Amino acid sequence: MIKITNLEKFYRTEEVETIALNKLSMEVNTGEFVAIMGPSGCGKSTLLNILGMLDDPDAGSYVFNGVEIAHFNERKRADLRKHNIGFVFQSFNLIDELTVFENVELPLIYTGVSSADRVKRVEEVLDKMQIMHRRNHYPQQLSGGQQQRVAIARAVVNKPKLILADEPTGNLDSSNGNDVMELLTDLNEQGTTIIMVTHSEHDARYSHRIIRLLDGQTVMENIMV
């Protein structure tokens, strides 16, 4: 599904140039559950953002489902993104002015799903995340665990083929964290490819494979049993 070769990303500030990704190559197959680990600042988020087409690489190749997209502009990427990828962030990134229901509904609006279908699908996914009773609440009125469940609901409502999660449990206690990991595992079992950044060895154990990064390069891959 994903194949990157010699991917590079630099950040230039006034004084220094940071190499966030240094000729990184890797591959992820459909149906895999991959964890990315590494010390802070090694480029995990940068990698995930590029994989998720939120950002563009400075050099290298990125083939997504057989299409080279490294040179795509934001417009084309947006189109590919909205049909294929769901995101889960450490800080949830829910829109404060919208209710739980409306937050989850957004991706469906952007892919042009009819209003009746939207209600059905949002309710279905809220049910599955056990957050239905909070559908009319605003994000600030929810606990962190609940907020992350809403964020996951929003990520999966469009039935994406790939879910990217950046430290999904980073802001949660261990019990809430485990719930989230269970949800991701379920989704993976139903056929969704998942790439997750985490600092937690415990969470990483839910995955099939761990990619370890150091200074923007792959240092090791562990295949989980």
Added chain:
Amino acid sequence: MFRNYIKTAFRSLLKNKGFTAINILGLALGLGACLLIVFYVADELSYDRYNTKSERIFRVNADLKLGENRKDYAVVMPPLAKTIVAEFPYVEDAVRLKNAYTMHVKKGDLNMIENKVAFADPSLFNVFTLPMINGDAKTALAEPNSVVLTESTAKRYFDKTDVVGKTMVINDNQNFKVTGVIKDVPQNSHFNFDFFLSMSTWADSRSNAWLRNDYSTYVLLKDATDAKKLAGSLDGFLLKMSGDQMKSEIGMSYADFEKSGSYFRLNLTSLTDIHLKSKRIGELGVNGTVQYVYIFSAIAIFILLIACINFMNLSTARSSNRAREVGVRKVLGSPRKYLIAQFLSESIMITFFATVIALVAAIAVLPLFNQLAGKDIAITTATLFWLIPVSVLIVLVVGSLAGSYPAFFLSAFQPIDVLKGKLSAGFKGGGLRSFLVVFQFGISVFLIIGTLVIKNQLNYIQTINLGFDRNQVLVIQNAYELNQSTKTFKEELKQLPGVTSATMTGFLPVSVNRRSTSIYFKDATLDQKKSIFPQSWEVDADWIPTLGMKMVEGRNFSKDRLSDSGAVIINEAAAEFLGYKNAFGQTLYNSLGGKVELTNTKKYEVIGVMKDFHFSSLHEKIEPVIIRLAENNGAVSLRVNTKDLPALMSQIKSKWATFSPVQMNFSFMDQDFDASYRSEQQVGTIFIIFTTLAIIIACLGLFGLAAYAAEQRTKEIGIRKVLGADVSAIVAMLSKDFVKLVAISIVVASPLAWYCMNLWLQDFVYRIEVQWWVVAVAGLSAIVIAVATVSFQSLKAALANPVDSLKNE
């Protein structure tokens, strides 16, 4: 402490360069425009106030009603000035001015044409403040054939100002002694002359006629409060003075005169009201209109409001970005006072910079503005005297007003709310801000509609069918110079190829100088109730074809019919006033003056009716006009039809030279017409410039707000994009709020503008309607402007990589 505020304010302003630039620029633009208008309005209001006795000077006016005819004069009877001083002890002095219009003055061998010449009584320098540089103000105008020059005129003729005792030759053969040189008459005076000739030179000035109005007369009261008393006594005074003449000349007592529905009254206009409030027959110059002073003051206030609103909006919008900073500061123990002081210093500092820029800019463009406005405003020490305090006041008032909302609003945040993010609600939260945007755009829509209506009306005036053809008509203004030979000159010009026709008369539909009225009675009973008091003009048989007038009934005069010397042609307005169904063949009795008796009249037969034509301001209705055949050599007008105008002109000039050594003075009729509407055009141009400025300033504000709305919602935009929103969805989302506000402002402002502009148009007798498309165009442009402004910002946000927006937390 204060230095600390300034330092912090400086840093904060530098950190947000874009915001600071928009804020300072918008405010400077607004203040600068405002300042120019203030200059303009101050100038209009300053008219005649240079006179140290201005409070005590009043002009005497005469109102005359004859049957159904009403005339309001700015001039009164020749003996009034002298008599009024003798009659009323509280009248200290009086002075008469009489416009001498055009004269020519010898400079070496050349005869210069001078248009700013007046006869004046010796008391001129006692009543008005016209400081004498050379000569004795008390006696300068006492002797006949004395002339007082203005400084620049003296320099023009003699290259110096100590010219008392020199001789000037006026109108070829009259020798005048220069008895004084005064400072130039200030530009803000309702009269403006270069030459003051002693009144005693003018024999008519000694006339004792109480039944005609032709002298501008000003009284100087000992005490301004006596004006009411004087005004109340004037009618009795007039009756006493004119009663005998009325009986002997009209053959009627004033009581009978009044019984027949007529009257003859005097009243006063205070000197300082003349420029803005007086529009009478016989004014000494073109006066202004108080309405424009109001309109421009309103625009100045609008512009200032828009600029201040921008300032407040931008400051508060930005303040939400600084909410966290405030929260942290408060947690760290900063007292509220400190925060308020900090925000106020920032805002006062911005206002200070803006004011400095505005002052410099306004003074820099003043010459250009003068040119557009037809003004001569200069920055003098007197200006600085009010300008500097006003500027300081502006800085303090506008600065603290605009800064107060963010200062108090922000400093009142509870730190915990801020840190919890409760105040990150963004643009939608600003109810006051929304109101202000509506207000601002309401004003813009109002001004757009106003501009379009004014532009259309001015256009209409320029293109209106005047009832005659003003194009391709050359007017030789000083044809009277040729005395008896003017007619021969005219006939010879007619022979030139390229001259279609020529007419000899000073009565022309664009010149304002040559007008004459006369009474005509409908029948031999000579009943005043059946009289008409029209413009009575002397023309020749070529007048109608040369000017391209149209006949609606009857025929033009014919040179070959001797009987036409007893014929008149009237215009439609006269026919209507006289109630004629069939004008042809009707008779009219023209009063020749003296007692109202049949022997003192001349009988005329109406041989035709001309289509109405405009000859005075389009503010007024077309007056009745009666024309008759007579030799009046005031001017010669030619209808020309040639491809080579310069060649024709030189032919005409050399023909003129064979008749007279004086320079030929000519103009084109269409240019004369344009000149008579120049002040309207100028006002229109200024209006359009300032409304455009107002709109630009409003847009600048919207631009800034949109930028902030986008910035405030960066994170939201990022999230939405991650979720699949495309560029158009983001732009629509951001623009929607603004478009809604602008739509509301259109709904509110359009009816108001419609109403006000109709009110303005009422002042024109000949006017356009406010068309619906004007409102539609205004609304549409407001939307387009708003969307364009906002889209620019939204697009920027929408096209960015989503990850950039997400990081900016």
